[in-house]
Amino acid sequence: MNKHLDFFAREMEEFGARRREFLEIGRRAGRFPSAVARQGQDGTDVEISVWCSNDYLGMGQNPFVLEAMKNAVDAFGAGSGGSRNIGGTNHYHVLLENELAALHGKEEALIFPSGFTANDGALTVLAGRAPGTLVFSDELNHASIIDGLRHSGAEKRIFRHNDLAHLEELLAAADPERPKLIVLESVYSMSGDIAPLAGTAALARRYGATTFIDEVHA
Incomplete structure (x- = not known):
């Protein structure tokens, strides 16, 4: 008996009951936001409009x-x-x-193949290279931010979503000599919430912190 394979066999059985079904679409070039969606077992094509795209300007x-x-x-x-x-x-x-x-207006730029890898790569360096960096991360930050911070190995504090009072409480409790990085999104992908950027910047100046803002969903 192979317990490792048996475990994943059970996992696949459970997964089958809750697996996600994805809509198959094909966008029509030159006819933004028009697309065709394949529906039903016979593969019937239905014309639809797709507004939930990251191709914001077509x-x-x-x-x-x-x-x-x-x-x-x-x-x-x-x-x-x-x-x-x-x-x-x-x-x-x-x-x-x-x-x-x-x-x-910068000296250089660096492109990444996706927004996920951009956050992962950038935060791995920005949070991980400076010794003793303490990161303050919004609790609803995107998975790419969470992965980047995990890969950085930096110590972190999670502040309540868009809660400047909680963020300041955590900043005030930190060693003033430690490098500090506040990480947040400007517009959050799942909720559409807008971050209090002016207040966050003011706290960063007050406590000598650097800000990292993900602008992808804005």
Whole structure:
């Protein structure tokens, strides 16, 4: 008897009763926000409008963007061919980073393949590199933030959602000599709540903390 496999066999049986069903859709290029949804066992296509997209401005269907993507694929193929450390950096990625840096008035920019990896990678460094960093994280922060802080190994304090009084209580109790990082979102993905950014910034200045704000859902 293999107890390890038996355990996962039971897990799969339980999972079958509560598994999520996903809507199969295909967005119609050039007709934002139109899409077709496949419904029923016969695979009938029904036309729908999709507003719950992260393609907020419809740039994923912009003809200039599509043409640029086609040209890049024709010239370089699909995929990067490996990590930067091994396969080198695609020239188009460098051009994008240069343009983003210029847009924001910064010396350099760094792109990530997704918002999740951006938070994970950035917080692993920003929370983990400075010795003794103490992190103050909103209790409803996105999973990518939680993962980044976990990977950083930094000590953290969780403050109640959008509760500036609780955040200040935790900041006041911390060693004033420790590096401090406050991590929050500007707009929270599941609730749509807007963070009290001005009040958070004021607390950061008062207690010598740095702020890290996830703007993805804004």
